[in-house]
Amino acid sequence: MSSTTAPSGLARARRGLAPGGPGGGSRNRTDGLNRKSKLSGQTRRTFFWLLLPSIVLLVLINGYPLIYAGVQATHDGSLIDTGNFVGVDNFATVLSSPAFWKAAQFTLWFTIVGVFGSWLVGLGLALLLRTKIPAGGTFKVLLLLPWVVPIVVSSTAWNWLVATPDSLIPSIFRNLGLGTPLFLADPHLAAVMVMVFKVWVSFPFMMMMISAALASVDTTVYEAASMDGASKWQQFTQITLPMIARSTYISWILMTIFCVNDFPTIYLLTGGGPVDATTSLVVLAYRSVFQDFQTGPGVAIAFLMTLTLVVVSVFLYRQIRKSSVE
Amino acid sequence: MNVKSEASRNFSRRGFLGLTAAAAAVPLLAACGGGSSSSSSAGGAIKFWDMPWGTPAYNDAAKKLAESYVPTGSNGKASYQIIQWNNFYQTFSSAIASKTGPAVSTGGGFQAFQFEQQGQIAYADKVIDALKKNGQFDDFLPGVLEPFKTDKGYVAVPWQLDMRPLWYRKSLFDQAGVAVPTDWPSLLEAGKKLKSIGAVGFATGSGAGNNIGNHLMIMMMINNGGGVFTKDGQLDVMNDRNVEAIEFLLELVSNGVIDPAAVSYTTDNLDAQWKNKKAAFGMYVLGVPQRVGDTSGDLLVASPMAGPHGDKAALVFPNNIMMYKNTPSQESSEAFLTYYMGQLKSLWQQKLMNGLPVFKSITEIPEFAGDPNNVKIVKEYQPIAKTFAAQGTSLNANLAVLDGGQALNQFSQTILTGKTDAKSALQAFKTGLESVIKK
Numbered sequence: 001m002s003s004t005t006a007p008s009g010l011a012r013a014r015r016g017l018a019p020g021g022p023g024g025g026s027r028n029r030t031d032g033l034n035r036k037s038k039l040s041g042q043t044r045r046t047f048f049w050l051l052l053p054s055i056v057l058l059v060l061i062n063g064y065p066l067i068y069a070g071v072q073a074t075h076d077g078s079l080i081d082t083g084n085f086v087g088v089d090n091f092a093t094v095l096s097s098p099a100f101w102k103a104a105q106f107t108l109w110f111t112i113v114g115v116f117g118s119w120l121v122g123l124g125l126a127l128l129l130r131t132k133i134p135a136g137g138t139f140k141v142l143l144l145l146p147w148v149v150p151i152v153v154s155s156t157a158w159n160w161l162v163a164t165p166d167s168l169i170p171s172i173f174r175n176l177g178l179g180t181p182l183f184l185a186d187p188h189l190a191a192v193m194v195m196v197f198k199v200w201v202s203f204p205f206m207m208m209m210i211s212a213a214l215a216s217v218d219t220t221v222y223e224a225a226s227m228d229g230a231s232k233w234q235q236f237t238q239i240t241l242p243m244i245a246r247s248t249y250i251s252w253i254l255m256t257i258f259c260v261n262d263f264p265t266i267y268l269l270t271g272g273g274p275v276d277a278t279t280s281l282v283v284l285a286y287r288s289v290f291q292d293f294q295t296g297p298g299v300a301i302a303f304l305m306t307l308t309l310v311v312v313s314v315f316l317y318r319q320i321r322k323s324s325v326e
Numbered sequence: 327m328n329v330k331s332e333a334s335r336n337f338s339r340r341g342f343l344g345l346t347a348a349a350a351a352v353p354l355l356a357a358c359g360g361g362s363s364s365s366s367s368a369g370g371a372i373k374f375w376d377m378p379w380g381t382p383a384y385n386d387a388a389k390k391l392a393e394s395y396v397p398t399g400s401n402g403k404a405s406y407q408i409i410q411w412n413n414f415y416q417t418f419s420s421a422i423a424s425k426t427g428p429a430v431s432t433g434g435g436f437q438a439f440q441f442e443q444q445g446q447i448a449y450a451d452k453v454i455d456a457l458k459k460n461g462q463f464d465d466f467l468p469g470v471l472e473p474f475k476t477d478k479g480y481v482a483v484p485w486q487l488d489m490r491p492l493w494y495r496k497s498l499f500d501q502a503g504v505a506v507p508t509d510w511p512s513l514l515e516a517g518k519k520l521k522s523i524g525a526v527g528f529a530t531g532s533g534a535g536n537n538i539g540n541h542l543m544i545m546m547m548i549n550n551g552g553g554v555f556t557k558d559g560q561l562d563v564m565n566d567r568n569v570e571a572i573e574f575l576l577e578l579v580s581n582g583v584i585d586p587a588a589v590s591y592t593t594d595n596l597d598a599q600w601k602n603k604k605a606a607f608g609m610y611v612l613g614v615p616q617r618v619g620d621t622s623g624d625l626l627v628a629s630p631m632a633g634p635h636g637d638k639a640a641l642v643f644p645n646n647i648m649m650y651k652n653t654p655s656q657e658s659s660e661a662f663l664t665y666y667m668g669q670l671k672s673l674w675q676q677k678l679m680n681g682l683p684v685f686k687s688i689t690e691i692p693e694f695a696g697d698p699n700n701v702k703i704v705k706e707y708q709p710i711a712k713t714f715a716a717q718g719t720s721l722n723a724n725l726a727v728l729d730g731g732q733a734l735n736q737f738s739q740t741i742l743t744g745k746t747d748a749k750s751a752l753q754a755f756k757t758g759l760e761s762v763i764k765k
Contacts, residue, residue: 078419078444079415079416079419079420079423081444156594159592159594159595163533163587163590163591163592163595164585164587164591164595164598164599165585165586165587166604182586182587182590184533184587184590185586185587185588185589185590185743187743190590267534268534269534270533270534270590271533271534271535271536271735272534273532273533273534273589273590273735273736273739274532274589274590274739274742274743275589275736275739275740275743276736287731287732288732290413290415290416291727291730291731291732291735292727292731292732292733292762293415293440293726293727293731293762294762
């Protein structure tokens with residue numbers, strides 16, 4: 001048994017045994033800077049001309065719709081008529097609408113449950129798959145199915161499982177003497193059901209991300225930790241989680257974007273109902289534009305979503321940077 | 327020293343932010359993106375866009391009709407293209423905006439009025455004149471043309487009727503020992519007895535993509551002599567007849583006559599209820615026996631119910647063919663549409679249509695009249711049928727917002743959950759409509 005405490009030993013093990021490190025990293029960065037400074041004017045011009053087609057393509061593909069969306073958000077038109085300029089009226093209308101804030105609240109919960117629910121399930125399964133279990137390969141393929149199966153198919157399957165009092169899951173509840181829950185008809189249960197569905201659809205992505213991160217962890221770190229007397233829990237919290245932290249943060253950011261932008265999961269299962277109980281911001285934007293033909297407010301909602309996502313993503317990215325420095 | 331892989335070290339801030347911004351911009355791009363547009367398939371030809379109104383065999387037959395068109399004089403031929411219902415309004419809108427849209431099309435029930443509002447529709451008065459000359463005008467079922475007549479002219483020409491009749495499953499009524507409802511009180515009583523045998527007394531649904539619940543709300547209003555609009559087209563949501571109708575629906579919900587889970591039922595769920603002998607009575611679309619695969623004769627059309635004041639009315643969506651100003655030749659569009667109206671009979675002869683025909687002569691052909699449900703709908707429902715414009719008669723662009731919009735959907739879901747009172751729900755419905763309807 002080592003004379004040092006287990007946690008400090010673990011930290012030392014992480015620092016000492018992991019591949020790479022700041023020395024190498026800074027050396028690489030320095031090399032990169034040197035290479036950059038050595039670029040001749042001719043090379044830079046060549047790079048510029050080589051990149052130009054891609055830049056033009058990106059501007060055409062992304063820039064034009066963004067600018068057009070900006071025009072739509074500041075006008076009171078429809079899909080084929082630009083309408084009159086109304087300044088920020090559409091944003092004011094949206095921000096003063098209870099429906100917007102209700103949708104924002106649902107989006108927030110949907111995202112929190114979607115991100116952390118799928119992460120927890122994905123983490124658990126990734127750790128399980130790391131151990132030697134019988135038919136592990138088959139198990140892995142089966143676990144990927146929710147991610148692989150088209151959402152139209154899986155939403156239909158879930159609908160048949162829970163929609164009517166005679167569906168399978170309500171029947172099981174009834175046979176267990178737990179009543180007949182109306183999973184999609186009760187506003188609260190419908191919200192829960194949509195979130196559970198999102199976790200079910202998303203956990204394979206998390207599982208893949210975490211599995212990839214775990215695969216890069218050097219097993220000798222664990223051996224060193226064991227020699228230092230670390231328990232399994234200590235190894236998990238002091239080695240595994242920190243070692244996959246960067247991947248975790250990135251997967252959280254990506255899943256946040258997936259959840260906030262998720263239209264089909266919600267729309268196919270509940271259509272945003274009952275009584276708007278599962279209407280997220282993206283569903284609200286869709287309904288405004290394509291059902292109420294209110295293009296301005298709909299695009300304004302989309303703008304606000306984009307802005308929020310960028311802010312959240314930048315914040316989380318800074319967390320990644322911080323974790324890197326630490 | 328740090329535990330980081332080479333790959334993750336190379337993950338630059340700028341690259342990451344670029345990726346993030348691109349992903350985050352998805353809703354913006356989705357919100358402002360245009361639908362697909364189609365280029366002309368034949369120079370000078372009349373582009374006819376048609377929707378999937380039935381099985382793929384329908385579109386094959388319709389295409390054959392369009393392409394068999396032999397123009398006279400300098401008129402152009404016709405080309406045919408199917409437009410899917412998914413995001414169809416966006417497809418039409420973007421194509422029309424880019425001048426690549428059709429010259430003639432079928433489409434959504436109120437689409438012609440939406441595009442008329444945008445100044446894109448060519449009025450069909452000359453087609454109506456042509457139909458008067460060839461005798462087809464007098465063949466229209468009563469009241470079919472009227473909704474399309476505006477001060478400026480006929481916005482479109484009706485070609486089929488999407489009725490919302492009442493259906494019942496005879497065996498369930500026999501099992502419950504109760505007669506098929508003929509009015510609202512008998513519906514309530516029958517519903518209670520049907521519930522006691524585990525059947526649904528008034529089947530409906532308002533889940534994802536299912537408009538039947540929305541249509542039921544309006545049908546019950548107009549069945550009671552009410553409606554969302556006045557005769558001159560002004561919003562009139564809070565009238566007494568509407569309140570009475572919604573109070574009755576809430577009574578049906580509270581008594582379990584309407585399935586407590588109906589608020590979440592998709593059309594698939596509703597089909598399953600009819601197929602699995604769970605639904606005993608309810609308003610649904612045309613051709614339910616064929617739709618759910620039970621043509622044993624157990625699924626039948628009921629007679630329209632009378633409201634508490636003796637009113638009887640049914641809900642209908644007159645589907646129509648419209649012409650657009652963007653055409654190689656207006657004369658060619660008119661000539662083609664006149665021709666196409668004359669060919670409609672063959673679609674019913676081939677049993678390809680789900681909708682009712684607009685011409686009396688087609689309702690009499692054996693292929694149509696051989697189905698007693700069809701005969702009953704034409705005889706009992708068509709004469710009392712009203713549109714979403716009730717109590718008015720002329721259709722308009724605002725009805726598209728009513729039909730597919732959030733206000734009606736939220737209203738019907740609120741009623742079907744039963745956690746409201748009629749006046750509060752109608753007031754919220756009215757407020758919702760006022761916020762989206764153009765004055």
